[in-house]
Amino acid sequence: MKRFFQSLLAKYMFLILLALFIVQISYLIIALFVFGISKNGEDPIQMQDMLVESEIEGKWHQEANALQNVTSESIQQHFDNWKQQHPKASMFWVDGQGTLANQEDVMEQLPAKWSSAYTAKFIKEHYGGDPFTVIAFVGQEESNGFVVLEMPRSEFDPPLAHIYDRYGIIFVFGIVFIIFLFILVSFLFFRSIRKRLLHLQEAMEIRDVDGLPIEIALKKKDEIGQLEKTFNQMVCELRESKQREQQEEQLRRELIANLSHDLRTPLTKVRAQTYSIAKESLSEDGQKAIKSLEASVVNIDRLMENLMSYTLLMASKYKFESQEMDVLRYIRESLALWYPVFEKEGFEVEVHLVPFEQNKWEIDPIWLGSIVDNLLQNVLRHAKKGGYICVKTESTNLYDAIVILDRGNGMKNASNEAGAGIGLSIVDMMVKGMKLDWDIESGEKGTTIKIKKYK
Incomplete structure (x- = not known):
C-alpha cells in the first residue's frame, strides 16, 4: 500500500479528487460571495421571498374588494402601496362609466373609454400571458369599475434566477478560473514528469571518462x-x-x-x-x-x-615518434633490403615510384618499416604462386598512395602459410595511428593494397 501511495497513479488520482473538491468549494464560495453582494445591494426584488402568482392574485382581489370610499385619491393610494412592494408593477383603474381614471407606470397605449367588447378583448389577450395580469372589481359593487395589475413574469422566478441575471458573469469567470487552475496544476504535474524523463535521457547520453553513462541522483520513489x-x-x-x-x-x-x-x-x-x-x-x-x-x-620468431x-599496440605502449620525412626515399631503402629475398624466391619485382607533389609525410619510420615488412612478408608467404610483386605510387585529387600488388590467389583462398591475420591487424593499427588510411582489394588474380595520405 505504501508503494501505491508513492506512485504517479496515486498522485494523479489525488490531483483529480482535489480538483473535484475545489470545484465544489469554489461553487459554495462563489455563491456566498454573490449572495453577500446581493444582500448589500439595493434591489429589493432579489431579496424578497419568492412570489407566487396565486398569492398575488388573491391579495389583489382582497385589497381591491376591501376599498370602501372609492375615489381617485383612494385608488391612487392603493396603487402607491403596491408600487412600494412591487416596483416593476403597472396598474390602472377603469371606473363604472368605462372611463380610464387612474394609471401607474402603464407602458402600453390604453383607450380613454372602455366598451364591453374592448374589455372582453383585453381580458382574452392578457390572460395567461406576459405580463402577469390580474383584474379585480373595486369595492363591493361592480359599478365602481375594476382595477388591473400587470407584473412581468420574471418577477415570479426564484431569487437565484435574479441573482444569476445580475451576477452570472461572476459565476462564469469563477468556473473558468477553476478550469484554468486545474489545467495549470495538471500542466505543472506532467511537466515535472517530462523534465525527469528528459533528465534521465540526458544521463543515458552523457558519458563518463570511462565511456559509460553516469549515475543520477534519486529524488522520489515513484x-x-x-x-x-x-x-x-x-x-x-x-x-x-x-x-x-x-x-x-x-x-x-x-x-x-x-x-x-x-x-x-x-x-x-x-x-x-x-x-x-x-x-x-x-x-x-x-x-x-x-x-x-x-x-x-x-617463422616462429617473426610470429612472436x-x-x-x-x-603493445593494444595496450598503447608501443612508442610512437612522428617526424617529417621523405616517404619515397624510405620505401626505396626498404625495398633494397627485400629485393634479394624476392629474387631468391623467383619473384618478378617492379618498382614505379613517381614523386608526389609533396613527398614529406608526418610518420614514424619504425612504424612505417613494420608496415612495409608485414605487407612484403605477406606477399612472400601467400603469393608465391603468382611470382610477381609491384610497388608503385598513385595520386588523385583526394590522396597520394603507395600501392603494393601481387598476382597470388588472393586472401580468400587457402595458403600453406599461417599467421597473416595478426600481421594485417598490426598494419591496420599502425596506419590509423599515423593518421593515414588503407584499403585492400583481393581476388583470384591477386591482391592490391593502398596506403593513402589524404590531401
Missing part, C-alpha cells in the same frame, strides 16, 4: 524513481563488467608478453643447435630437414615478434 534506480544499477553492473574485462585484458597481455619473452630463450638455443648441426656432414635429406627447421624457427607488437 515509477520514474524506480526507473532511475534500475538505470543506476545497470550503470554499476556495466562499470563492474568493464573493470573485469580490463583486468582480464591486462592479464592476457601480460601472459602474451611473458610467453613471448620466455619462448625466445629456448628458440635461440634451437637456432644455435640447428646452426651447429648444419656444419656437420649430412645426407641430402638431412640438409633439407635442417633448412626446413631453420625456416620454421624464423608480431604477437609482441600487437600486444
